[in-house]
Amino acid sequence: MTAIGERLPRKEDSRLLRGLGRFCDDQDRAGQVWMRVVRSPIAHGRLVSVRKPGNAASGSVVTAEDLPPGVRIPVRLNVQGIDLTDHLQPVLAAGEVRYVGEPVAVVIADDPYEAEDIAERVEVEIDELPVTVDTAAGTLAAEFELGYGDVASAFAQAAHVVGIEFDIGRHSAVPLEPRALLADVDPATGALQIFGMTKVPVFNRDVLAGMLGIDEHLIHVHAMDTGGGFGVRGEFYPEDFLVGWLARKLRRPVKWVEDRAEHLVAVNHSRQQHHVISAAFDENGTLLGLKDDVLHDNGAYARTHGIIVPELTLAMLPGPYRVPAFHGRIRVMLTNKTPCGTYRAPGRFEGTSVREQLFDVAADRMGVDRVELRRRNLLTADELPHTRAMSTLGTDVVLDSGDYVGLLDKAVVEADRLGYQSQLESLRARGHTAGLGVAVFLEKSGLGPQETADVVVGTSGEVRVHSGGTSLGQGIETVLAQVTADALTVDPAVVTVVNGDTVLQPFGGGSWASRSTVVGGSAVHKAALAVRERAIQLAARMLEVSEDDLDVTAGAIGVKGAPGTSVSYAEVAKAARPGSPHLRDDEPAGLSARRRFEVEHMTYPYGVHFALVDVDTGTGHVKVLRYLVAYEVGRAINPTLVEGQLLGGVAQGVGGALLEEFRYDDAGQPQAVTFMDYRMPTAAELPHVDILVAQDAPAPGNPLGVKGAGEGGVTAAGASIAGAIRDALSLTGPVGRLPMTAERVRGLIEEGT
Amino acid sequence: MKDIHLIALTVNGTEHEIVVESRRTLADVLRHDLGYTGTHVGCEHGICGACTVLLDGQPVRACLIFGVQADGCEVRTVEGLADGDELSDLQKAFSRCHGLQCGFCTPGFLMLAEAYLSEQDGVPDESEVREVMAANLCRCTGYQGIVDAVRQVAEERAG
Numbered sequence: 001m002t003a004i005g006e007r008l009p010r011k012e013d014s015r016l017l018r019g020l021g022r023f024c025d026d027q028d029r030a031g032q033v034w035m036r037v038v039r040s041p042i043a044h045g046r047l048v049s050v051r052k053p054g055n056a057a058s059g060s061v062v063t064a065e066d067l068p069p070g071v072r073i074p075v076r077l078n079v080q081g082i083d084l085t086d087h088l089q090p091v092l093a094a095g096e097v098r099y100v101g102e103p104v105a106v107v108i109a110d111d112p113y114e115a116e117d118i119a120e121r122v123e124v125e126i127d128e129l130p131v132t133v134d135t136a137a138g139t140l141a142a143e144f145e146l147g148y149g150d151v152a153s154a155f156a157q158a159a160h161v162v163g164i165e166f167d168i169g170r171h172s173a174v175p176l177e178p179r180a181l182l183a184d185v186d187p188a189t190g191a192l193q194i195f196g197m198t199k200v201p202v203f204n205r206d207v208l209a210g211m212l213g214i215d216e217h218l219i220h221v222h223a224m225d226t227g228g229g230f231g232v233r234g235e236f237y238p239e240d241f242l243v244g245w246l247a248r249k250l251r252r253p254v255k256w257v258e259d260r261a262e263h264l265v266a267v268n269h270s271r272q273q274h275h276v277i278s279a280a281f282d283e284n285g286t287l288l289g290l291k292d293d294v295l296h297d298n299g300a301y302a303r304t305h306g307i308i309v310p311e312l313t314l315a316m317l318p319g320p321y322r323v324p325a326f327h328g329r330i331r332v333m334l335t336n337k338t339p340c341g342t343y344r345a346p347g348r349f350e351g352t353s354v355r356e357q358l359f360d361v362a363a364d365r366m367g368v369d370r371v372e373l374r375r376r377n378l379l380t381a382d383e384l385p386h387t388r389a390m391s392t393l394g395t396d397v398v399l400d401s402g403d404y405v406g407l408l409d410k411a412v413v414e415a416d417r418l419g420y421q422s423q424l425e426s427l428r429a430r431g432h433t434a435g436l437g438v439a440v441f442l443e444k445s446g447l448g449p450q451e452t453a454d455v456v457v458g459t460s461g462e463v464r465v466h467s468g469g470t471s472l473g474q475g476i477e478t479v480l481a482q483v484t485a486d487a488l489t490v491d492p493a494v495v496t497v498v499n500g501d502t503v504l505q506p507f508g509g510g511s512w513a514s515r516s517t518v519v520g521g522s523a524v525h526k527a528a529l530a531v532r533e534r535a536i537q538l539a540a541r542m543l544e545v546s547e548d549d550l551d552v553t554a555g556a557i558g559v560k561g562a563p564g565t566s567v568s569y570a571e572v573a574k575a576a577r578p579g580s581p582h583l584r585d586d587e588p589a590g591l592s593a594r595r596r597f598e599v600e601h602m603t604y605p606y607g608v609h610f611a612l613v614d615v616d617t618g619t620g621h622v623k624v625l626r627y628l629v630a631y632e633v634g635r636a637i638n639p640t641l642v643e644g645q646l647l648g649g650v651a652q653g654v655g656g657a658l659l660e661e662f663r664y665d666d667a668g669q670p671q672a673v674t675f676m677d678y679r680m681p682t683a684a685e686l687p688h689v690d691i692l693v694a695q696d697a698p699a700p701g702n703p704l705g706v707k708g709a710g711e712g713g714v715t716a717a718g719a720s721i722a723g724a725i726r727d728a729l730s731l732t733g734p735v736g737r738l739p740m741t742a743e744r745v746r747g748l749i750e751e752g753t
Numbered sequence: 754m755k756d757i758h759l760i761a762l763t764v765n766g767t768e769h770e771i772v773v774e775s776r777r778t779l780a781d782v783l784r785h786d787l788g789y790t791g792t793h794v795g796c797e798h799g800i801c802g803a804c805t806v807l808l809d810g811q812p813v814r815a816c817l818i819f820g821v822q823a824d825g826c827e828v829r830t831v832e833g834l835a836d837g838d839e840l841s842d843l844q845k846a847f848s849r850c851h852g853l854q855c856g857f858c859t860p861g862f863l864m865l866a867e868a869y870l871s872e873q874d875g876v877p878d879e880s881e882v883r884e885v886m887a888a889n890l891c892r893c894t895g896y897q898g899i900v901d902a903v904r905q906v907a908e909e910r911a912g
Contacts, residue, residue, distance in 0.1 A: 019791015
């Protein structure tokens with residue numbers, strides 16, 4: 001019996017469907033004050049003064065002058081040995097503002113409506129300075145190169161060299177729940193209880209403790225429900241410092257909830273890059289080399305992600321292909337726009353869009369079928385594991401296991417079976433401007449290096465798991481319960497998973513980089529196996545038999561071949577209490593285990609996307625008619641949840657490919673500050689999506705064989721839709737940029753390229 | 754000087770009398786004054802629909818309605834859908850079809866769908882359900898499970 005692989009209903013659903021989830025703003029505390037952030041209305045300028053309104057209470061407005069001097073948000077992930085200290089964002093602007101939305105002050109009031117009233121009357125005097133919106137005109141914050149092999153000679157001996165330029169538009173995650181924080185304070189000790197920190201609660205606890213100059217044990221971050229993460233939510237933002245700092249200063253609970261207009265200018269943007277990419281092929285269309293020169297727009301500051309998006313862009317650019325020589329250069333530019341960070345499939349959405357569009361152009365130019373060109377250049381199963389002489393996120397790129405060609409072939413067969421090709425032909429026969437796009441991609445997942453989990457059995461037999469992941473909506477409670485139930489041989493119904501509580505799990509690494517099931521799950525697996533072993537040890541004493549004679553069946557530890565002679569986990573847990581005759585002097589009480597899982601390398605899932613689109617040449621509107629994702633996940637703990645991750649990713653990818661963009665005018669004023677301007681796909685913009693989850697290539701680096709599923713739905717959505725539009729319009733060159741809004745599609749039609 | 758009003762409203766069958774400021778939204782009244790925190794606020798400008806509740810049977814955005822406008826009205830929120838421990842057919846269908854992930858938009862979709870289904874005679878086709886559900890935003894599911902759930906319940910209710 002195993003719970004792994006079952007399509008179990010989610011543990012999260014019952015509370016969420018009843019409206020009984022625990023989101024941050026659902027909680028209020030007696031005596032709490034509300035914080036409201038005053039943000040710069042100017043994109044660049046010298047901050048002359050911030051004045052409290054005449055009738056506002058003293059102390060109701062806090063500026064940089066009131067804060068500890070020089071507090072800035074640190075980088076969470078340092079890579080490439082590049083020091084970004086000069087570019088870090090201050091908690092509150094002092095001296096200069098660099099983007100519209102930058103926090104310059106906060107207001108405190110007993111009521112959120114009053115706080116907003118006061119904030120609107122705070123007088124912010126700014127002397128305007130020249131504004132940089134254009135990426136190329138920005139300030140160079142970092143520049144680095146990644147690559148291997150002799151690229152110059154690859155291009156020198158090539159029969160075909162194909163190059164394109166491609167822009168990826170600035171867009172981001174935009175989870176449905178705005179950010180929110182509640183900090184409750186113990187007036188006697190100053191100890192903080194914080195609600196609403198998600199994604200990396202232990203890391204954020206430590207950062208906050210460091211900035212406040214207190215021990216991390218004075219901060220308890222609680223487990224919460226979270227209205228979507230996707231990379232942006234739960235990073236350490238200025239407000240994460242301000243709420244805790246104010247609560248300790250005021251000795252009152254402090255609550256803060258951002259509104260949507262704030263969210264769209266305050267929370268990490270992502271994706272904006274300009275690529276100049278080219279590939280060298282021999283006369284057979286075999287890749288000899290690949291090179292890319294990238295301009296990355298990071299907005300006004302380097303935030304917690306530092307330059308990991310640029311690094312991932314280059315490190316993942318060769319994707320699943322056999323690329324004998326590769327060179328990438330990236331320049332990270334600062335502009336007067338909202339700072340950037342990771343968004344689901346960071347660097348891969350961008351790089352995959354660009355590389356796959358290049359391959360489409362190259363295939364046409366060389367007269368090779370698009371799928372055949374890819375098939376020819378994909379690494380074969382025999383060539384894996386494949387080490388690339390590059391590293392990313394501090395770990396070497398070792399493509400672990402898989403059959404890329406096999407999955408591409410499966411996807412082609414599935415698309416045919418579902419009638420994609422015949423529908424395309426029928427549309428064209430009826431005069432439609434329809435096109436089919438195909439894209440192959442490599443993902444990464446399971447970044448360690450470590451994760452910790454505790455498994456505890458209560459005296460009622462209930463099993464509790466304290467994991468280092470966080471619940472962002474991905475269903476990780478259900479997945480970890482299945483992993484635990486499998487290892488203990490119990491019903492998943494008796495397992496409760498608590499994620500992201502820094503007291504229950506003080507060593508948690510958080511949920512990001514598609515790591516929760518891979519490293520979080522592996523840690524839980526190890527801890528649960530340790531509990532099982534311990535239970536057998538104690539049961540042997542209770543039953544006065546040898547451990548070798550015992551086996552676990554359906555939650556009971558019993559003597560093999562002797563039905564009726566068994567003890568339950570609940571009975572073992574009781575026998576593990578202090579004072580029990582079964583407990584030896586040198587043994588700790590309780591039936592529990594804490595285990596750590598460490599892994600040297602990431603595991604690399606991969607997939608194929610097909611998009612069938614219909615272009616209205618009159619309006620430029622692109623309708624996505626069919627969409628297929630084929631994805632290798634190693635092993636699906638819960639296939640329904642894997643499919644759900646892929647479906648949601650596709651929706652976000654369609655948004656990034658066709659609709660969503662943070663545009664700015666020349667003065668650096670954001671043009672998307674409501675959901676009227678920032679256009680996320682609704683149910684009407686999306687087709688039914690076909691999903692093919694493959695489990696042909698288990699990950700060799702973890703005991704569950706799993707690869708991450710969080711990002712593969714979005715990674716190639718830009719690429720496949722760009723390819724489909726290019727196919728529909730019969731372009732010889734690239735579509736040139738994403739999102740392909742109706743206006744831009746019309747532009748392409750008028751240019752007739 | 755605050756403009757204060759005494760209002761009376763019924764939420765999921767329970768009568769409430771409450772003093773509210775005239776500018777206070779129905780969403781805030783429900784969530785922070787009466788404790789019905791299942792109604793979520795995602796945009797405060799009437800687009801995302803996470804705050805959708807039924808006001809005298811009609812779906813409304815609780816962020817665009819003032820609490821005082823609900824004086825004398827019957828409000829139905831997500832907390833009123835289940836019968837004790839027993840989830841409604843629609844709630845069960847959402848779980849069965851994986852129509853929710855983070856669950857933040859879910860209460861709004863449930864109330865929107867509840868209102869829509871209550872006016873249905875037959876089984877709507879997929880494109881109609883997509884058009885209606887396009888009133889609200891979800892960022893996790895890609896809507897597929899939501900659309901499937903609504904159609905399944907329509908089929909079940911049509912017998």
